Amino acid sequence: MKKLFFEVGHTKGKDPGAMAFGTTEHVEVTRLVARCCEELASLGVQAECIPVHLLLHEKIAWINRKAVPEDVLVSVHMNSGKSSARGLEVYYYGGSSESLHAGARLQKALSLETMLSNRGLKPDTQTRHGRLGIIRDTKPWAFLLEFGFLTSQEDLEYVRTKGGGDLARALFAWLSSW
Numbered sequence: 717m718k719k720l721f722f723e724v725g726h727t728k729g730k731d732p733g734a735m736a737f738g739t740t741e742h743v744e745v746t747r748l749v750a751r752c753c754e755e756l757a758s759l760g761v762q763a764e765c766i767p768v769h770l771l772l773h774e775k776i777a778w779i780n781r782k783a784v785p786e787d788v789l790v791s792v793h794m795n796s797g798k799s800s801a802r803g804l805e806v807y808y809y810g811g812s813s814e815s816l817h818a819g820a821r822l823q824k825a826l827s828l829e830t831m832l833s834n835r836g837l838k839p840d841t842q843t844r845h846g847r848l849g850i851i852r853d854t855k856p857w858a859f860l861l862e863f864g865f866l867t868s869q870e871d872l873e874y875v876r877t878k879g880g881g882d883l884a885r886a887l888f889a890w891l892s893s894w
């Protein structure tokens with residue numbers, strides 16, 4: 717099975733990401749990924765998280781030192797929006813059919829294993845930056861998840877309780893089918 721790396725979106729202090737309900741995206745995703753890694757270990761999946769204190773360009777340098785092209789990188793974020801907005805999105809390397817197909821399988825596994833509604837599979841070229849460095853400038857195949865909305869009380873509650881275990885089971889199913 718492929719080795720899995722995680723990137724926790726944003727950085728403590730300088731760039732906390734979305735903010736709502738007295739918490740930040742970076743704090744919630746750090747906890748989510750930690751729970752997910754525990755569950756993956758019990759499923760026998762080798763997973764490692766990029767040190768969370770690094771800035772984005774340092775994270776990219778770190779992964780390019782540690783990973784080989786056969787590995788997989790999943791960057792985990794939480795979205796923000798209107799209080800009624802909910803669900804998950806998957807971003808892939810726009811223009812690559814191999815990334816599109818792997819992203820579609822990832823999204824299917826997430827739909828089956830998690831309780832988050834599905835907002836679609838999107839190319840990184842469709843983001844406001846026009847490209848995502850964590851997807852485009854890193855050696856392994858990389859995908860970015862918006863794992864629910866921090867601004868939705870229901871999504872946040874789910875992410876804090878069952879989210880980590882469900883995400884682990886989805887990733888396990890995805891990697892098993894590679």
Ligand SMILES: [Zn+2]
Binds near residue numbers: 725733734793
């Ligand atoms: Zn984010």
